[in-house]
Amino acid sequence: xxxxxxxxxxxxxxxxxxxxxxxxxxxxxxxxxxxxxxxxxxxxxxxxxxxxxxxxxxxxxxxxxxxxxxxxxxxxxxxxxxxxxxxxxxxxxxxxxxxxxxxxxxxxxxxxxxxxxxxxxxxxxxxxxxxxxxxxxxxxxxxxxxxxxxxxxxxxxxxxxxxxxxxxxxxxxxxxxxxxxxxxxxxxxxxxxxxxxxxxxxxxxxxxxxxxxxxxxxxxxxxxxxxxxxxxxxxxxxxxxxxxxxxxxxxxxxxxxxxxxxxxxxxxxxxxxxxxxxxxxxxxxxxxxxxxxxxxxxxxxxxxxxxxxxxxxxxxxxxxxxxxxxxxxxxxxxxxxxxxxxxxxxxxxxxxxxxxxxxxxxxxxxxxxxxxxxxxxxxxx
Amino acid sequence: xxxxxxxxxxxxxxxxxxxxxxxxxxxxxxxxxxxxxxxxxxxxxxxxxxxxxxxxxxxxxxxxxxxxxxxxxxxxxxxxxxxxxxxxxxxxxxxxxxxxxxxxxxxxxxxxxxxxxxxxxxxxxxxxxxxxxxxxxxxxxxxxxxxxxxxxxxxxxxxxxxxxxxxxxxxxxxxxxxxxxxxxxxxxxxxxxxxxxxxxxxxxxxxxxxxxxxxxxxxxxxxxxxxxxxxxxxxxxxxxxxxxxxxxxxxxxxxxxxxxxxxxxxxxxxxxxxxxxxxxxxxxxxxxxxxxxxxxxxxxxxxxxxxxxxxxxxxxx
Numbered sequence: 001x002x003x004x005x006x007x008x009x010x011x012x013x014x015x016x017x018x019x020x021x022x023x024x025x026x027x028x029x030x031x032x033x034x035x036x037x038x039x040x041x042x043x044x045x046x047x048x049x050x051x052x053x054x055x056x057x058x059x060x061x062x063x064x065x066x067x068x069x070x071x072x073x074x075x076x077x078x079x080x081x082x083x084x085x086x087x088x089x090x091x092x093x094x095x096x097x098x099x100x101x102x103x104x105x106x107x108x109x110x111x112x113x114x115x116x117x118x119x120x121x122x123x124x125x126x127x128x129x130x131x132x133x134x135x136x137x138x139x140x141x142x143x144x145x146x147x148x149x150x151x152x153x154x155x156x157x158x159x160x161x162x163x164x165x166x167x168x169x170x171x172x173x174x175x176x177x178x179x180x181x182x183x184x185x186x187x188x189x190x191x192x193x194x195x196x197x198x199x200x201x202x203x204x205x206x207x208x209x210x211x212x213x214x215x216x217x218x219x220x221x222x223x224x225x226x227x228x229x230x231x232x233x234x235x236x237x238x239x240x241x242x243x244x245x246x247x248x249x250x251x252x253x254x255x256x257x258x259x260x261x262x263x264x265x266x267x268x269x270x271x272x273x274x275x276x277x278x279x280x281x282x283x284x285x286x287x288x289x290x291x292x293x294x295x296x297x298x299x300x301x302x303x304x305x306x307x308x309x310x311x312x313x314x315x316x317x318x319x320x321x322x323x324x325x326x327x328x329x330x331x332x333x334x335x336x337x338x339x340x341x342x343x344x345x346x347x348x349x350x351x352x353x354x355x356x357x358x359x360x361x362x363x364x365x366x367x368x369x370x371x372x373x374x375x376x377x378x379x380x381x
Numbered sequence: 382x383x384x385x386x387x388x389x390x391x392x393x394x395x396x397x398x399x400x401x402x403x404x405x406x407x408x409x410x411x412x413x414x415x416x417x418x419x420x421x422x423x424x425x426x427x428x429x430x431x432x433x434x435x436x437x438x439x440x441x442x443x444x445x446x447x448x449x450x451x452x453x454x455x456x457x458x459x460x461x462x463x464x465x466x467x468x469x470x471x472x473x474x475x476x477x478x479x480x481x482x483x484x485x486x487x488x489x490x491x492x493x494x495x496x497x498x499x500x501x502x503x504x505x506x507x508x509x510x511x512x513x514x515x516x517x518x519x520x521x522x523x524x525x526x527x528x529x530x531x532x533x534x535x536x537x538x539x540x541x542x543x544x545x546x547x548x549x550x551x552x553x554x555x556x557x558x559x560x561x562x563x564x565x566x567x568x569x570x571x572x573x574x575x576x577x578x579x580x581x582x583x584x585x586x587x588x589x590x591x592x593x594x595x596x597x598x599x600x601x602x603x604x605x606x607x608x609x610x611x612x613x614x615x616x617x618x619x620x621x622x623x624x625x626x627x628x629x630x631x632x633x634x635x636x637x638x639x640x641x642x643x644x645x646x647x648x649x650x651x652x653x654x655x656x657x658x659x660x661x662x663x664x665x666x667x668x669x670x671x672x673x674x675x676x677x678x679x680x681x682x683x684x685x686x687x688x689x690x691x692x693x694x695x696x697x698x
Contacts, residue, residue: 024514031595046518046668137583137665143418209584209664362518363593363667 021049026365028057034131034369035376039353041365048365051357053350058380066340071097071171071307074340078327079165081342082378084127087113087120088320089327089342089378090169095250096327097171100314101307108296109173110252114289115186116156116168117318118282122193123152124321125233125275132272132370133204136213141204148196151189158182171307172300183290190283197279205273214269218356218368221266228355229348232323233274234372238266244319256288268371275373306335322346322373344378391483395469403615404434406653413657444604449511452601456510461602461609463503468616471497475623476550478633478642489550490542493624494535497579500613501527504581504588507610508598519597522668523588527579529675534575536683537568540690541628550627557631564693567686569629571679573652576625578675580617583660587668622652 027038036057042050062081066074078089091113098105130145153163160168160176168175204210220230225238235242243260245253261277263270309331317326323345330339349372356372357365408423408431415422423430448454473484474492486492501524508520542548544564545556578585589597599610626632626648633641666674 022514024518046522133664137586138663139414140418140661143420147419203662204664207662207664209666209670212670213664213667361667361669363587363665366593 024362028054034374037350037369037374037376037379039365039369041357041362043362046361046363048357048360048362051354051365053353055347055350055376055379058376060381062381063340063342066337068336070335071101071309071337072305074337075170076165076167079167080377081344081381082124082320082322082325082346082375083164084375085120085124085321086164086166087116087169088318088325090166091117092316092318092320092325092327092342094169094171095316095318096314096329097307097309099316100312100329100331101171101309103172103300103303105173105300106297107252108177108293109298109300111289111293112174112178112298113169114252114256115286115293116159116166116174118285118289119152119155119186119189121282121321122279123149125279126152128233128275128321128370128373129200129204129272132268132367132373133210135366135370136210138204138207138210141200144196144200144203148193151193155182155185155189158185170299172303173298177298183293186286187290190286193283194280197276201276205269205276211269213364213367214272214371215267216265217268217360217364218371219265219267220352220356224352224355225266228352230323230352231345231348232319232321233271233278234323234349234352236261237263237271237274237371239264244317244324248317250316250318252289252292253285255292256285258285258288268367271371308333308335317343320345322375322378323349325378342378342381344381346374346376346378350374350379391473392469394483395472398472399469399612399616399619402619403612404438405431406615406619407434407437407611409650409653410657413654414661417658417661438608441608442605446604446606447601449513449601451512453510453512456506457601458606460503460507460510461606461613463506464500465503465609465613465616467496467499467503468613468620471620472616472623474550475620476554476627476632477623477645479554480551482550485549485551487547487549490538490548490553493550493620494531494538497617497620498527498531500617504598507602508588511598511601513601515594515596516598516600519588519594519600522594523581523598525668526581526585526587526671526675529672530575530578530585530679533571533675533679533683534579536680536687537571537575538628539683539687540565540568543687543690543694553628554632554634557628557634559631562630564690565629565686567682567689569625571683571686572625572629573655575675575679576618576621577656577659578671580614580621582614582618582656584663584665585671586660586665587671618653618656619649622649622656625649625652 022043024041024043026041028036038054038057040052040054041048062077066077074093075090078093079086081089126145126149130142133141156166157163159178159182160166220238222239225235225240231242239262241260241262246260258281261274261281263274311331311333313330315326315328317324325345326343328341329337332338352372353369356368360368412422423433426432426436448457471493474482474486474489476482504523505520508516541553544561545553547553581588589599599607602610626645630648632645632648635641636644
């Protein structure tokens with residue numbers, strides 16, 4: 001009998017099937033790599049001995065493109081970073097510009113930014129939970145999560161006309177004030193969202209197979225989380241109580257009463273649960289923000305079309321749905337930045353994959369990848 | 382007519398019945414799944430979208446039949462038939478109406494358990510012949526899974542052989558009593574779960590795990606060959622539902638004549654809908670957990686059931 005060696009492709013006619021390491025190429029086009037992630041997986045039977053992520057399939061050179069655009073023209077570019085949470089990149093970039101140019105933002109604009117970003121956090125977490133569930137084969141949970149996300153996207157569409165790339169947060173404020181009745185729509189969403197979250201909690205996290213599949217899987221210790229620069233739900237799932245909204249607070253966040261959900265085991269289950277509980281907290285923040293918000297301007301008055309900050313540099317970061325998202329800007333005094341650098345949480349979190357996946361099964365690899373919730377627009381930039 | 386002639390006639394009839402069952406099965410699954418997911422499901426073509434699957438079938442027939450260059454061509458082409466034919470044969474021993482099973486054999490129960498097991502060879506061959514890593518992993522998973530679940534599934538129907546003292550399906554139906562339903566309840570649970578695993582449906586669809594193996598052992602199949610794999614899956618589900626409805630719930634016995642047959646079909650439909658329900662609610666299991674469930678949970682459960690029935694029998698006579 002003739003056997004073929006999978007690595008060399010050569011026939012071996014010694015009558016003995018060679019058993020050895022099998023190399024499987026997962027992605028860049030694969031149902032559960034969350035975009036264009038490619039992972040070269042070395043398998044011993046079904047056990048992963050080594051997983052190497054290969055990134056760069058979505059590299060568009062956004063940071064370099066920014067050097068040839070004016071400060072206002074860069075905002076649409078930041079939409080394309082984390083395309084599941086465009087509002088965050090908008091805001092992080094605008095905060096860096098405002099710090100660089102010393103712009104003061106009206107209070108109503110800050111409240112609107114908080115509301116849209118907390119809505120965006122829910123939308124992003126719904127996507128993360130839904131696709132993590134789909135990775136384990138729970139198709140119905142995916143649909144329910146995406147239905148919730150759809151409500152938010154509809155609200156964003158009403159607010160700024162776009163469903164995915166909002167270009168809403170601008171240096172010095174936001175592009176439009178909330179239309180009449182928009183806050184009521186958002187409040188109604190928050191009310192309905194809580195019961196939807198309860199239902200998803202029972203449907204997915206209450207399921208015995210989900211628990212078997214995700215508990216004790218891909219355990220990340222708190223020390224490792226800090227050492228590898230993990231942030232957001234990935235770090236908090238490991239018990240690292242670190243949330244920029246609380247611990248390096250910005251905007252109007254000090255005025256809100258909310259908790260930071262923290263996990264304890266650092267496994268896929270805890271990472272996903274942290275995301276679920278963060279959605280409840282986001283609802284609380286949105287309701288408080290709408291109650292506190294007063295009418296007023298949404299753009300800083302007297303702002304020039306062409307910003308030309310004094311030479312210098314500025315870094316600012318916010319807590320995005322994936323972790324601490326930072327933007328570093330260097331100005332040489334012209335109307336275009338000399339350099340822009342994005343500190344992307346998804347990139348740092350994805351770096352954990354080889355460590356977490358080793359020794360687990362092929363089926364677990366996609367679950368671990370899903371629990372890290374990478375978005376490749378932000379990883380590759 | 383000669384035996385060969387009867388065989389050919391049966392093959393034709395079974396092919397037709399399975400094709401229709403698969404058409405309705407796919408439509409039903411899409412409708413049920415749609416309702417579960419706040420959608421409507423197919424609705425455009427024909428009344429309630431009933432003709433949607435027919436249109437899909439025509440599309441699949443017209444699609445290019447691709448054979449990968451690296452594939453073992455003859456094995457690649459014959460594999461779908463090896464998967465489908467045993468499933469079609471298993472329909473022969475099911476008692477559909479009073480005194481009627483297409484193949485009235487004294488080893489009917491054994492036949493129903495053993496013959497569909499041949500399709501695992503086809504699955505393994507399909508995975509191997511594609512010369513594709515994903516397909517090979519899927520094929521190997523399928524082999525391990527289907528052979529493991531063979532055991533609890535066979536054990537779960539043995540209580541009927543004990544109770545009726547015969548392996549002939551029609552004899553069992555003659556002996557059937559209503560209190561067999563509560564008596565064999567554990568066996569039904571085992572049968573239900575291991576049947577889902579046997580036909581590779583969620584939450585046991587590891588061989589074709591979409592999120593890991595893309596499509597598993599039939600990843601490289603297209604057009605009508607792919608459709609034959611799907612028909613085998615739905616055929617297996619329908620056969621399992623019919624068999625379960627007949628023995629675990631008494632099938633046609635509760636009502637006379639045609640009404641009995643209709644009741645039998647209704648019971649089978651209920652079991653099939655439950656299988657669809659499970660698939661669309663539950664996440665998929667991991668290969669090692671799948672094996673643990675088969676050997677450490679379902680097999681002991683089936684053995685306990687067998688012991689219970691064994692203890693009850695002398696007490697009855």
